[in-house]
Amino acid sequence: MTKPLTKDDYRPDDVTVHRDPARLNRVVRALRGAGRNVALVPTMGALHAGHRQLIREAKVMQNTVVVVSIFVNPLQFGPNEDLAEYPRQFEADVDICREEGVGLVFAPSAEDMYPEGAQVTVHPGPLGDELEGAVRPGHFAGVLTVVSKLFNIVQPTYAVFGQKDYQQLQLIHKMARDLNFPLNVVGVPTVREYDGLALSSRNAYLGEEERHHAVTLSAALTAGAHVSAQGADAVLKAAHDVLAQTPEVELDYLELRGPDLGPAPENGDARLLVAARVGSTRLIDNIAVLLGEGDE
The missing domain is CATH 3.30.1300.10 (Pantoate-beta-alanine ligase, C-terminal domain)
Structure with a gap:
């Protein structure tokens, strides 16, 4: 039997930050048990207007609590890429989530997500070696591994991703289908600056x-x-x-x-x-x- 939620677990009128995967899983299971849908918006933080649009699309879903994950996933960065330099602005990100009416923020550490290292990963198949995969070997194995973990932890009804990372979106569609994740993957059109530059x-x-x-x-x-x-x-x-x-x-x-x-x-x-x-x-x-x- 799921324990009743407390104000430290979830507050309908404010955003609640969770770092422990097991606790967040208990909270979302209780919400789904109470008849709520859950929409997941996975991010690496440094939120901008494009992320706001993903959140707004998630909020359109009927009777839905929105969960935004903020996790700079080390598994998807190559040895010479920008893991250490990737922009981080956690407090500002939480403020944006609050402004947009997000219910839960999931912000685990790398140790929370990979307590024994990433010993088992998700192979993206042939498409994962093309386009971005040809330039960034191993990138999509890292992406699909963390997304599959988020799907298991958050157990969303909907998972919302931007079309700017189009190859990533297609691979997540394929993974959700092939691995029988019981959820709907939603792609949202790219948000652009006034002159056409894609937000990133x-x-x-x-x-x-x-x-x-x-x-x-x-x-x-x-x-x-x-x-x-x-x-x-x-x-x-x-x-x-x-x-x-x-x-x-x-x-x-x-x-x-x-x-x-x-x-x-x-x-x-x-x-x-x-x-x-x-x-x-x-x-x-x-x-x-x-x-x-x-x-x-």
Whole structure:
């Protein structure tokens, strides 16, 4: 029998922070036992307007308590990546959650999540070695492992992710399906700055001039989307032409794929994805395109 919740477990009128996985699990099981749905918004903190939109989408779900996880997951960072430098602003993040009406914040330590190290991980399959996976080996095994742990701890009805990390979203869809997680994965369109730059916690790394150059990524995607009726070759050429105008943007990849990240169709829905470095900051973005459906 689940113990009754106390005000230290959950307060309907304020956000409650939990660090212990077992205690949070007990709280969400009690809430679900009382008829509430639970919506999980996984984050690594440094919350911004894009995260606010994820929270708002989660709150739309009927009779739902929103859980925001804040955890900089060491398992998804490579040896030469920015784990130590990744922006952290915990108190400000909790304030944002409070402003947005979040019920629970889950903020475990690495020791809480991996008390004996990550001895068992989730393999992402072939897609995990492509695109981002080719540039960041092991990244998606780290992502899927922590997300699967969050699914088990929080036991959400809904799990809400942004489409900016499109490959991650597709892999989480596949994992939820293949491993029979009883939940709905919800993808939310990318939130952008006034000039098109996709919101990202890593934008904080950009200097003023780098910030100006970074807009090239979204400009290239938009240029490709504008000629999508002419087919895949036209899309890629238009995007490459824009990128070539800004040599400060060091391209990792620009690829056109199907909506599930398989091969792009000759006609129909597709996804144009880009990754590049601006200075020392690595950024990714993507856009939906409709191939070959224009007027002849």
